[in-house]
Amino acid sequence: MLARLGRAGEPSDRHQRLEDHVGVLAGERPHGTDERGVGAHGVVPHEGCGLVVRSALQRVHGTRVSGRSLGRDAVPPPSKSVAPGPPRTYGRRVESSNGQADAWTGRVVRGDRGSVRVVDAEGGVTTARVAVPVSDPLDAPCVGDWVVLVRTGDDVAVTDVAPRRTLLERAEPGGSSRHQPLAANVDVVAVVVGLDQMPSLEKVERLLVVAWSSGAAVHVVLTKADVAPDADDVAHDITTQLGAETIVCSARTGVGVAEVAALASTGGTLALVGSSGAGKSSLVNALVGDEVVATSAIRSDGRGRHTTVRRELVALPGGGWIVDTPGLRGVGVTDSAGLSHAFADVEELARSCRFGDCTHQVEPGCAVRGALDGGTLTLRRYESWRALQREAEWLERRTDARLAAEQNRQVRRTTREQRRFRRARGH
Ligand SMILES: Nc1nc2c(ncn2[C@@H]2O[C@H](COP(=O)(O)OP(=O)(O)OP(=O)(O)O)[C@@H](O)[C@H]2O)c(=O)[nH]1
Numbered sequence: 001m002l003a004r005l006g007r008a009g010e011p012s013d014r015h016q017r018l019e020d021h022v023g024v025l026a027g028e029r030p031h032g033t034d035e036r037g038v039g040a041h042g043v044v045p046h047e048g049c050g051l052v053v054r055s056a057l058q059r060v061h062g063t064r065v066s067g068r069s070l071g072r073d074a075v076p077p078p079s080k081s082v083a084p085g086p087p088r089t090y091g092r093r094v095e096s097s098n099g100q101a102d103a104w105t106g107r108v109v110r111g112d113r114g115s116v117r118v119v120d121a122e123g124g125v126t127t128a129r130v131a132v133p134v135s136d137p138l139d140a141p142c143v144g145d146w147v148v149l150v151r152t153g154d155d156v157a158v159t160d161v162a163p164r165r166t167l168l169e170r171a172e173p174g175g176s177s178r179h180q181p182l183a184a185n186v187d188v189v190a191v192v193v194g195l196d197q198m199p200s201l202e203k204v205e206r207l208l209v210v211a212w213s214s215g216a217a218v219h220v221v222l223t224k225a226d227v228a229p230d231a232d233d234v235a236h237d238i239t240t241q242l243g244a245e246t247i248v249c250s251a252r253t254g255v256g257v258a259e260v261a262a263l264a265s266t267g268g269t270l271a272l273v274g275s276s277g278a279g280k281s282s283l284v285n286a287l288v289g290d291e292v293v294a295t296s297a298i299r300s301d302g303r304g305r306h307t308t309v310r311r312e313l314v315a316l317p318g319g320g321w322i323v324d325t326p327g328l329r330g331v332g333v334t335d336s337a338g339l340s341h342a343f344a345d346v347e348e349l350a351r352s353c354r355f356g357d358c359t360h361q362v363e364p365g366c367a368v369r370g371a372l373d374g375g376t377l378t379l380r381r382y383e384s385w386r387a388l389q390r391e392a393e394w395l396e397r398r399t400d401a402r403l404a405a406e407q408n409r410q411v412r413r414t415t416r417e418q419r420r421f422r423r424a425r426g427h
């Protein structure tokens with residue numbers, strides 16, 4: 001199995017590793033990154049699948065294009081085509097070493113429990129069973145992942161997931177320390193905020209932390225500008241108070257939609273996050289120019305507003321890809337890396353406090369309190385930072401405790417098995 005990126009590492013280290021893993025399976029390189037070779041990334045063939053995955057991946061990357069291609073003719077055509085068709089570079093059929101199975105690569109456009117839909121180079125979509133070990137929910141292939149598919153008879157299985165360049169994730173609802181993958185290999189995360197209500201800066205800050213934790217670039221998209229005469233003032237406040245780049249748009253009138261599309265137009269992947277009803281699905285429809293995602297307004301059963309149940313990767317007409325995520329009601333802050341980005345101003349102040357372990361409460365020489373007193377930092381932002389920081393720390397402790405408990409269970413299981421084995425052999 002391919003190594004998964006750990007989330008527990010030092011933020012900068014994690015992001016460096018994310019960068020190092022750029023484009024392992026991708027036939028096209030994400031914008032803002034260099035073309036890199038595959039072999040250097042330590043891609044390991046999946047044990048027992050009988051395929052030379054490494055050379056397959058090299059071929060996908062265009063470093064080894066010669067040789068026989070047996071997949072194409074040996075395999076029934078994929079079930080369906082997506083429109084508009086994805087770039088042909090999205091994956092390629094690859095050679096099998098045993099002549100019994102064949103394999104190819106592609107990108108997950110939709111993830112369901114236990115199965116995924118994968119688009120390949122020809123634009124075909126295949127539903128495949130997930131056959132990679134998933135001990136942590138984060139290991140499960142999710143939308144945006146580059147995967148290796150293997151066909152054996154009628155069975156198509158995902159046998160490998162490429163290391164993720166970026167990963168948008170959230171803490172599972174209900175206070176659990178488990179994390180849920182939302183979208184992988186995203187280049188830009190847009191935090192979508194509906195201007196039909198006065199946006200809560202704390203909520204936007206929370207979403208910004210989640211967005212920055214992914215390792216992708218981040219923008220705030222203020223939508224429904226058609227019902228907000230003060231849209232530009234709100235944008236100004238968000239830019240100055242939260243330090244985030246902001247786009248004002250309306251799915252209804254089309255204002256600013258091209259600007260949002262430009263975030264992904266160089267072939268990148270754009271993910272939308274935001275609370276339920278913010279206007280994400282409507283924005284996807286406006287961007288794609290089609291009713292591709294059900295919006296709240298056309299839901300007929302009247303049961304709540306959680307309309308976008310499926311997070312599908314959709315091709316944008318002007319290039320690039322977009323994925324909508326379900327409305328995040330209670331988003332858990334997943335790690336401190338995102339916090340450092342979303343509160344870069346406050347964390348920079350904290351670094352210049354006199355004491356390294358300053359709690360920014362009563363200590364002399366506290367730069368944070370100094371900024372509060374001097375009026376350059378608002379109490380609102382300071383309190384929002386403290387609250388999210390406490391939450392991230394709590395979650396990290398819970399995660400460590402859970403991982404330790406799982407490790408203990410594994411050790412006990414192995415010891416039990418060894419004992420049984422020795423007994424069976426008469427020792
Ligand atoms: N006036 C106005 N209303 C909009 C706009 N975009 C969306 N809406 C309305 O806002 C409501 C919610 O829009 P959705 O696009 O379904 O919101 P969502 O963020 O996808 O919601 P979830 O799928 O629940 O996460 C619907 O009634 C839309 O018609 C806009 O630009 N202007």
Ligand SMILES: [Zn+2]
Pocket residue numbers: 350353354358359360361363365366367368369
């Ligand atoms: Zn301090």
